[in-house]
Amino acid sequence: MISNAQEYDKVQEELRHLEDWLARLQRENPVPTKGLTKAGIRKMISRLHEELAEFEGTQEVQAAR
Numbered sequence: 001m002i003s004n005a006q007e008y009d010k011v012q013e014e015l016r017h018l019e020d021w022l023a024r025l026q027r028e029n030p031v032p033t034k035g036l037t038k039a040g041i042r043k044m045i046s047r048l049h050e051e052l053a054e055f056e057g058t059q060e061v062q063a064a065r
Contacts, residue, residue, distance in 0.1 A: 002055035015048045 002008050022041045 002051050008052065008055055011048055011051055015045060015052070018045050018048070 002011055018041055022038060022045065025038055025041070
């Protein structure tokens with residue numbers, strides 16, 4: 001769980017890295033030869049999006065107080 005802005009930035013950086021990695025795998029292997037690797041990367045990306053959304057929602061609630 002993301003608890004501060006520094007962790008938020010770190011997760012965004014990790015997310016960009018994973019998205020770049022996935023794009024590279026898709027370019028280099030368009031046929032699903034590495035399906036598990038691609039699926040695993042997609043799952044990690046999804047988890048990071050959820051963490052970012054949760055942190056952003058928490059920040060919005062705190063700002064509204």
